[in-house]
Amino acid sequence: DSGVTQTPKHLITATGQRVTLRCSPRSGDLSVYWYQQSLDQGLQFLIQYYNGEERAKGNILERFSAQQFPDLHSELNLSSLELGDSALYFCASSVVDRGYEQYFGPGTRLTVT
Amino acid sequence: GEDVEQSLFLSVREGDSSVINCTYTDSSSTYLYWYKQEPGAGLQLLTYIFSNMDMKQDQRLTVLLNKKDKHLSLRIADTQTGDSAIYFCAESLNNNDMRFGAGTRLTVKP
Numbered sequence: 001d002s003g004v005t006q007t008p009k010h011l012i013t014a015t016g017q018r019v020t021l022r023c024s025p026r027s028g029d030l031s032v033y034w035y036q037q038s039l040d041q042g043l044q045f046l047i048q049y050y051n052g053e054e055r056a057k058g059n060i061l062e063r064f065s066a067q068q069f070p071d072l073h074s075e076l077n078l079s080s081l082e083l084g085d086s087a088l089y090f091c092a093s094s095v096v097d098r099g100y101e102q103y104f105g106p107g108t109r110l111t112v113t
Numbered sequence: 114g115e116d117v118e119q120s121l122f123l124s125v126r127e128g129d130s131s132v133i134n135c136t137y138t139d140s141s142s143t144y145l146y147w148y149k150q151e152p153g154a155g156l157q158l159l160t161y162i163f164s165n166m167d168m169k170q171d172q173r174l175t176v177l178l179n180k181k182d183k184h185l186s187l188r189i190a191d192t193q194t195g196d197s198a199i200y201f202c203a204e205s206l207n208n209n210d211m212r213f214g215a216g217t218r219l220t221v222k223p
Binding site: 035043090101105 | 148154155156157158161201210211212213214215216
């Protein structure tokens with residue numbers, strides 16, 4: 001158990017809908033990272049927050065957004081969902097601003113039908 | 114190239130050593146990582162190496178880094194059936210981006 005929690009575990013929704021994925025980092029970790037893992041794209045870094053501020057952006061679509069709240073939990077919002085958005089979404093956390101020693105949550109499996 | 118590259122499959126016998134290879138993309142990457150993913154689970158950080166190191170050993174795991182060739186390897190000594198998983202190589206770029214390989218599926222046969 002990495003100490004990072006993600007909810008929900010599974011999510012099934014229809015095209016065009018909007019969903020919110022939630023992540024709670026390990027106690028004491030200030031950085032949160034979001035990743036998408038799909039069969040065709042592999043594991044892709046989406047976005048990072050550090051202590052409430054956006055720190056780095058990867059291959060995140062404009063339809064997706066994230067934020068980190070004062071209690072350090074983070075939410076990833078996915079809107080106008082398409083079939084191709086079906087994937088595992090992982091959250092990771094680390095103590096510091098840089099990427100080393102990231103600890104991953106168990107993931108949220110999103111299925112868009 | 115632009116991708117972190119790994120071979121997709123590796124099969125070994127229990128008790129043998131496993132060597133998983135990776136070629137990364139950016140010579141200025143500061144940290145290089147190995148993650149393990151078991152079925153239905155998230156990624157587990159196994160070990161990482163700072164770019165100014167050549168080798169790091171941690172119990173059964175040995176990481177070798179060749180910066181000139183941008184080559185990273187993970188050796189698992191005395192491989193056990195519980196080591197069967199997908200192993201991801203990753204690099205940490207200067208802009209905080211993390212780039213992952215496609216993963217190597219290690220199968221350990223009894």
